Amino acid sequence: xxxxxxxxxxxxxxxxxxxxxxxxxxxxxxxxxxxxxxxxxxxxxxxxxxxxxxxxxxxxxxxxxxxxxxxxxxxxxxxxxxxxxxxxxxxxxxxxxxxxxxxxxxxxxxxxxxxxxxxxxxxxxxxxxxxxxxxxxxxxxxxxxxxxxxxxxxxxxxxxxxxxxxxxxxxxxxxxxxxxxxxxxxxxxxxxxxxxxxxxxxxxxxxxxxxxxxxxxxxxxxxxxxxxxxxxxxxxxxxxxxxxxxxxxxxxxxxxxxxxxxxxxxxxxxxxxxxxxxxxxxxxxxxxxxxxxxxxxxxxxxxxxxxxxxxxxxxxxxxxxxxxxxxxxxxxxxxxxxxxxxxxxxxxxxxxxxxxxxxxxxxxxxx
Amino acid sequence: xxxxxxxxxxxxxxxxxxxxxxxxxxxxxxxxxxxxxxxxxxxxxxxxxxxxxxxxxxxxxxxxxxxxxxxxxxxxxxxxxxxxxxxxxxxxxxxxxxxxxxxxxxxxxxxxxxxxxxx
Ligand SMILES: [Zn+2]
Numbered sequence: 001x002x003x004x005x006x007x008x009x010x011x012x013x014x015x016x017x018x019x020x021x022x023x024x025x026x027x028x029x030x031x032x033x034x035x036x037x038x039x040x041x042x043x044x045x046x047x048x049x050x051x052x053x054x055x056x057x058x059x060x061x062x063x064x065x066x067x068x069x070x071x072x073x074x075x076x077x078x079x080x081x082x083x084x085x086x087x088x089x090x091x092x093x094x095x096x097x098x099x100x101x102x103x104x105x106x107x108x109x110x111x112x113x114x115x116x117x118x119x120x121x122x123x124x125x126x127x128x129x130x131x132x133x134x135x136x137x138x139x140x141x142x143x144x145x146x147x148x149x150x151x152x153x154x155x156x157x158x159x160x161x162x163x164x165x166x167x168x169x170x171x172x173x174x175x176x177x178x179x180x181x182x183x184x185x186x187x188x189x190x191x192x193x194x195x196x197x198x199x200x201x202x203x204x205x206x207x208x209x210x211x212x213x214x215x216x217x218x219x220x221x222x223x224x225x226x227x228x229x230x231x232x233x234x235x236x237x238x239x240x241x242x243x244x245x246x247x248x249x250x251x252x253x254x255x256x257x258x259x260x261x262x263x264x265x266x267x268x269x270x271x272x273x274x275x276x277x278x279x280x281x282x283x284x285x286x287x288x289x290x291x292x293x294x295x296x297x298x299x300x301x302x303x304x305x306x307x308x309x310x311x312x313x314x315x316x317x318x319x320x321x322x323x324x325x326x327x328x329x330x331x332x333x334x335x336x337x338x339x340x341x342x343x344x345x346x347x348x349x350x351x352x353x354x355x356x357x358x359x360x361x362x363x364x365x366x367x
Numbered sequence: 368x369x370x371x372x373x374x375x376x377x378x379x380x381x382x383x384x385x386x387x388x389x390x391x392x393x394x395x396x397x398x399x400x401x402x403x404x405x406x407x408x409x410x411x412x413x414x415x416x417x418x419x420x421x422x423x424x425x426x427x428x429x430x431x432x433x434x435x436x437x438x439x440x441x442x443x444x445x446x447x448x449x450x451x452x453x454x455x456x457x458x459x460x461x462x463x464x465x466x467x468x469x470x471x472x473x474x475x476x477x478x479x480x481x482x483x484x485x486x
Binding site: 010014043189190191192200203207237238273274323324325326327329330364365366367 | 394395398420429431448450451452453454455456472473474475476477484
């Protein structure tokens with residue numbers, strides 16, 4: 001039989017094969033590596049698609065359950081998922097904050113109207129929660145589209161630069177997508193998220209006192225605090241909502257004609273790898289995330305009256321911040337309040353008026 | 368696809384190897400068997416790996432717990448989260464006194480999977 005040749009021929013064949021192998025590796029090694037990378041990206045993309053589809057399904061189911069729409073909301077949701085927002089031109093940056101603020105306001109009211117159309121039976125709290133849910137679904141959709149774009153581009157060009165870029169950031173992108181996916185579920189059910197720790201601290205201080213509304217979507221309560229008077233601000237819960245603490249703080253400072261001894265901001269802060277979740281840290285500055293509009297407004301009114309600003313943060317990573325609140329974070333509330341107390345005792349005098357701002361999304365947190 | 372081809376080829380190599388062994392062509396049999404086993408091992412390994420990856424695709428959802436407290440008589444119980452719960456929501460009357468129960472916390476418990484770094 002042909003394949004049972006002499007030993008000589010077999011070893012020669014093997015030798016030739018190994019030479020061929022080396023030549024192939026030398027000439028096409030990079031291409032092969034690219035294919036391996038593309039396959040890796042492909043797997044992640046598949047997972048992203050799964051996450052995205054699941055998010056869309058959860059969103060539509062929640063809308064159907066809460067909103068009781070007469071028609072199928074799916075086409076409207078699909079259209080909503082493709083919405084985009086164009087940030088203002090920054091060539092001449094003067095006044096850009098107001099422009100951005102305006103764009104965000106328009107976006108917000110447009111989204112709320114859209115949600116009301118999708119889910120007519122929902123109350124205000126549910127509209128807020130659904131809006132947040134849809135935004136998470138939008139974020140997932142966007143991540144999927146961008147990764148797919150680079151994947152197809154990489155496959156078309158086989159350019160190592162395109163593929164490697166994508167492959168390098170992919171673990172972080174996947175982590176973010178998973179975080180958004182759990183955020184989506186939290187929003188759909190109205191569960192508090194890690195970012196809400198500031199709001200939770202404020203709620204704990206406020207609980208039992210009378211509150212009044214301040215612009216925009218915020219509440220404030222005046223409470224006695226360690227011999228001082230504290231104005232505690234948070235976004236109005238329990239719907240998913242961050243409010244506009246910038247406007248609220250500005251108004252409170254103006255109301256008191258600048259006679260505020262200190263502003264203390266409580267927020268979730270990003271932790272570095274190796275740090276513990278729920279650790280409390282203290283510092284200086286306006287601790288508030290988001291697009292920067294609120295930070296600008298707060299700093300602006302602080303500078304006008306030269307009011308010192310302190311920050312107390314609870315450390316958590318981005319995944320913890322947008323997914324249901326971890327026990328460690330919920331348990332940190334008491335130590336945050338202790339920290340705020342010590343800041344107040346050290347930095348202000350008796351009978352002073354202070355503002356405590358609980359920053360963050362107040363979903364699932366009342367007052 | 369490639370994996371399955373390799374698997375098929377490895378089986379063919381094993382069959383030929385066995386045939387060669389029966390024909391007392393020891394060297395060829397040795398080569399073929401070695402190639403067959405190695406490539407089969409590789410193919411199986413890759414298959415198992417991709418299976419594992421598929422299993423990892425599923426996202427697990429941890430349970431969300433709600434703590435219900437009565438401030439007056441200090442009773443506290445933890446139950447699973449229900450839609451409509453929010454922190455500082457007033458619930459129905461307490462079983463022991465006529466104070467309303469309130470929700471004091473909603474959280475999830477995460478089992479830390481990663482090893483802590485102690486450097
Ligand atoms: Zn009781």
